[in-house]
Amino acid sequence: MKTGTLATPDAEIYYEVRGSGPPLLLVNGGDGDAAMYGPLAGxxxxxxTVITYDLRGNSRSRLTSPPREQRIEEHGQDALLLLDTVAAGEPAYVFGTSYGGMIGMALLARQPGRVRALVAHEPFVIDLxxxxxxWHALFQEVYELYEREGLDAAMGRFCGAIGMEAPPEPTGSLPAPLQEMLARIRVNMGTCLAYELRSxxxxxxxxxxxxxxxxTVVLGGEGPETLxxxxxxxxxxxxxTGVGEFPGGHVGYLTHPAPFAEALREAVKD
Known part of the structure; x- marks a missing residue:
């Protein structure tokens, strides 16, 4: 695996590259980072050539200007600049989960010739x-709860409302790399609530x-009915269009990486 850092407006993007062949960009959802795609990328x-990265302001992709409310479209521009750097202009397959699917849609709308195929997995397109x-009113309430009472109270309200569980705590009983990833994700939750979710x-x-x-639009084939x-x-x-089904629930790419990879290969094959 190779790692690198890309300078973009207002941020330095940390990325990882594995393998060889046509480029495949994997885009995270809210509060995730490149490590969550590690098993799938393998x-x-x-x-x-699998490209993973931390979204701007999350984990190892630090902001180079003061934090502010963010937009999907500027994340789509980050993805384009990353493809320019790693894929040298070659059209890429793109997979995105949750917000990541929306970032892929923004990238495709901006530069359709750069996207060979796009798979959006459980995108959080509330406005539709x-x-x-x-829901917009509830997310404003979650933000105000975060400002008033902190992360745990806000995430409890948010996850309860949308029908999903928060990531586990980074306890000492877990392997060190997993602890480190979960610690980064916990910090990213605050970034999500303050600067990403509502916009x-x-x-x-x-x-x-x-x-x-x-x-292609796909959902997880397991778990409860969620937002x-x-x-x-x-x-x-x-x-x-229709809706396809991939293995696992909302994080099936992490919990079922081998069958998820096979499903993704099938979805993007020419």
């Missing part, structure tokens, strides 16, 4: 829901751009 590196205003969920995908591309399953189906309806 399986995919047999067939692709008929009750979007209720990211107002992103509206360009349906025409997605219809003109090789675009992200509603948003995934809403996106498919918005674009006029």
């Amino acid at each position: 399986h995919l590196a047999e067939d692709f 829901l008929p009750d979007a205003d209720r 990211f969920v107002r992103f509206r995908p360009d349906a025409d751009a997605l219809r003109a591309a090789r675009f 992200v399953l509603r948003t995934t189906r809403a996106l498919a309806e918005h674009v006029g």
